[in-house]
Amino acid sequence: MKLLSVFVLTINFFFFFFAYFVQVLFFGFGWLFFMRQLFKDYEVRQYVVQVVFSVTFAFSCTMFELIIFEILGALSSTSRYFHWKLNLYVILLVLIFVVPFYIGYFVVSNIRLLQRQKLLFACMVWFTFMYFFWKLGDPFPILSPKHGILSIEQLISRVGVIGVTLMALLSGFGAVNCPYTYMSYFLRNVTDSDILALERRLLQTMDMIVSKKKRIAMTRRQMYQRGEDQNKQTGFWGMIKSVTSTQTGSENLSLIQQEVDALEELSRQLFLETVDLQATKERIEYSKTFQGKYFNFLGYFFSIYCVWKIFMVKFWSQHISFILVGIIIVTSIRGLLITLTKFFYAISSSKSSNVIVLVLAQIMGMYFVSSVLLMRMSMPLEYRSIVTEVLGELQFNFYHRWFDVIFLVSALSSILFLYLAHKQAPEKHMAI
Amino acid sequence: MASLDRVKVLVLGDSGVGKSSLVHLICQNQVFGNPSWTVGCSVDVRVQDYKEGTPEEKTFYIELWDIGGSVGSASSIKSTRAVFYNSVNGIILVHDLTNKKSSQNLYRWSMEALNKDSSPTGVIVSNGDYDREQFVENAVPLLLIGTKFDQIPENKRSEVLTRTAFLSEDFNAEEINLDCTNPRYFAAGTSNAVKLSRFFDKVIEKRYFTRDSSQMTGFTDRKRFNFKSLHYD
Numbered sequence: 001m002k003l004l005s006v007f008v009l010t011i012n013f014f015f016f017f018f019a020y021f022v023q024v025l026f027f028g029f030g031w032l033f034f035m036r037q038l039f040k041d042y043e044v045r046q047y048v049v050q051v052v053f054s055v056t057f058a059f060s061c062t063m064f065e066l067i068i069f070e071i072l073g074a075l076s077s078t079s080r081y082f083h084w085k086l087n088l089y090v091i092l093l094v095l096i097f098v099v100p101f102y103i104g105y106f107v108v109s110n111i112r113l114l115q116r117q118k119l120l121f122a123c124m125v126w127f128t129f130m131y132f133f134w135k136l137g138d139p140f141p142i143l144s145p146k147h148g149i150l151s152i153e154q155l156i157s158r159v160g161v162i163g164v165t166l167m168a169l170l171s172g173f174g175a176v177n178c179p180y181t182y183m184s185y186f187l188r189n190v191t192d193s194d195i196l197a198l199e200r201r202l203l204q205t206m207d208m209i210v211s212k213k214k215r216i217a218m219t220r221r222q223m224y225q226r227g228e229d230q231n232k233q234t235g236f237w238g239m240i241k242s243v244t245s246t247q248t249g250s251e252n253l254s255l256i257q258q259e260v261d262a263l264e265e266l267s268r269q270l271f272l273e274t275v276d277l278q279a280t281k282e283r284i285e286y287s288k289t290f291q292g293k294y295f296n297f298l299g300y301f302f303s304i305y306c307v308w309k310i311f312m313v314k315f316w317s318q319h320i321s322f323i324l325v326g327i328i329i330v331t332s333i334r335g336l337l338i339t340l341t342k343f344f345y346a347i348s349s350s351k352s353s354n355v356i357v358l359v360l361a362q363i364m365g366m367y368f369v370s371s372v373l374l375m376r377m378s379m380p381l382e383y384r385s386i387v388t389e390v391l392g393e394l395q396f397n398f399y400h401r402w403f404d405v406i407f408l409v410s411a412l413s414s415i416l417f418l419y420l421a422h423k424q425a426p427e428k429h430m431a432i
Numbered sequence: 433m434a435s436l437d438r439v440k441v442l443v444l445g446d447s448g449v450g451k452s453s454l455v456h457l458i459c460q461n462q463v464f465g466n467p468s469w470t471v472g473c474s475v476d477v478r479v480q481d482y483k484e485g486t487p488e489e490k491t492f493y494i495e496l497w498d499i500g501g502s503v504g505s506a507s508s509i510k511s512t513r514a515v516f517y518n519s520v521n522g523i524i525l526v527h528d529l530t531n532k533k534s535s536q537n538l539y540r541w542s543m544e545a546l547n548k549d550s551s552p553t554g555v556i557v558s559n560g561d562y563d564r565e566q567f568v569e570n571a572v573p574l575l576l577i578g579t580k581f582d583q584i585p586e587n588k589r590s591e592v593l594t595r596t597a598f599l600s601e602d603f604n605a606e607e608i609n610l611d612c613t614n615p616r617y618f619a620a621g622t623s624n625a626v627k628l629s630r631f632f633d634k635v636i637e638k639r640y641f642t643r644d645s646s647q648m649t650g651f652t653d654r655k656r657f658n659f660k661s662l663h664y665d
Contacts, residue, residue, distance in 0.1 A: 278507075
């Protein structure tokens with residue numbers, strides 16, 4: 001009997017050690033991702049941002065790890081419960097206190113006016129956030145009335161609402177966008193001559209802008225020189241001459257300047273269109289490669305799966321759905337990181353990069369917390385108990401209904417949006 | 433003002449270093465009040481008196497092409513940007529003195545712009561490694577400008593200036609360090625204004641008055657160039 005208990009203890013110790021080691025691994029991975037991908041081109045000046053991002057990532061991933069442990073039956077149930085609670089407290093602390101405060105702090109640092117009292121304004125921003133965060137609970141029937149004000153359920157429920165909305169929006173859009181992007185059926189046919197024609201138009205527009213700016217520069221130079229001569233002109237006649245000549249000069253200038261502004265707007269549009277065509281051409285070339293064909297096939301497969309999901313057929317048996325849970329975890333983490341990276345490149349600059357990374361960390365944390373909430377439904381019955389126990393008596397059904405509604409809305413509006421964009425594009429190029 | 437008289441100078445650098453403010457300061461002698469993210473390319477024109485004060489003084493228009501974006505942009509954006517790199521007569525490399533990465537990225541920027549010219553298919557031939565020899569015998573004059581000089585604390589200034597000195601040696605270029613929100617740096621008679629004027633004179637000279645700068649101009653430009661040199665000599 002003693003040997004058995006010693007054996008069990010060592011196994012538990014092994015899992016214990018393994019759990020923390022894996023958590024350190026997650027932290028390291030988050031750190032590496034931050035340095036190599038997100039901040040490849042920027043200088044990291046504020047290490048606190050990097051630490052916060054890696055901590056959020058590490059603790060979010062640990063939650064998934066704990067679910068797996070739950071299913072494997074690793075560690076004793078009391079220690080699992082303890083770890084769940086610990087992890088949950090840390091995550092909530094980070095998502096509700098640390099990250100929003102730092103977001104406020106960095107936003108305030110970017111605004112020149114408020115530089116002096118940074119801490120004070122950051123605290124004010126945080127209190128505003130907390131106020132709206134609390135108010136979020138009112139319109140939703142997410143709590144049963146017997147919970148106290150400061151209980152953990154209050155916080156989790158609100159984080160859950162935000163996270164579930166985000167997840168549903170992203171999934172709805174992804175369900176529609178993924179087949180649209182990868183399936184070659186939808187790829188517009190772009191030839192090299194189309195791109196060359198657009199490039200030629202772009203350069204012609206730039207040439208027109210240059211010639212108008214040369215005229216402006218010349219006119220201003222002449223006005224300036226005449227201005228110097230005017231100081232030497234005296235008498236009544238001299239004054240009249242000076243008034244009339246400068247007036248026509250500046251009228252001309254403002255006319256030309258307006259034309260220049262219009263041409264600059266045109267050049268920006270042409271640039272963006274050319275970028276769009278180049279991207280489509282690259283996508284076409286990619287689809288001809290082996291990798292591209294593989295993703296094309298996956299695209300068909302996923303689109304069927306997504307269409308099925310849109311019509312909400314609940315037919316899977318419990319255990320098959322659990323395997324899907326595993327796949328969903330891995331692909332959604334990967335998909336989220338890729339989407340976040342693309343989004344980050346599109347909108348960041350060296351000024352706002354800190355704020356954006358923190359916002360991404362917040363979204364990622366909330367996304368992962370609500371994944372756990374939603375995953376409960378896909379898990380076999382015997383494993384649901386721990387999630388229910390840890391998260392308290394939330395109205396889980398509400399979250400599922402809310403997810404389905406938002407998913408449907410998001411998918412339908414994405415279909416509409418992509419349809420309009422697809423229709424508009426070929427006509428634009430015909431108009432050359 | 434024939435379109436044949438063109439002198440084109442690129443202004444390259446990471447986003448947010450202050451290229452648009454710099455171009456505005458150089459061309460309009462005014463501080464740019466409303467900087468926003470540059471989409472694509474924005475051009476401005478500077479009127480330059482070549483060989484000012486001498487009997488050979490002539491007025492040229494220098495086009496400053498300020499190209500937006502970062503070195504890590506998607507390849508579709510890079511291919512589109514490459515359209516602007518044709519027949520370039522000079523390059524101004526801009527970096528942020530408070531951000532080391534922006535200085536390091538200048539190597540990649542210069543490779544991107546220069547490699548485009550030497551391979552007409554538009555494919556980047558080098559493997560991305562920085563080749564110093566290419567800059568020593570480079571036909572295109574370079575100028576290195578560091579911005580946000582005022583944001584460096586006094587005690588760090590010498591360290592930063594040493595770093596930029598190495599950089600200017602690598603590029604075989606002159607360097608100017610300034611703050612784009614202060615027009616004092618380019619006031620007439622300051623050493624910065626003199627360096628800038630010298631750079632533009634060098635660009636004009638290479639474009640019109642020397643016989644072997646045709647490496648950077650296209651084949652059709654060469655014919656025009658020969659005609660011009662007959663005209664001015």
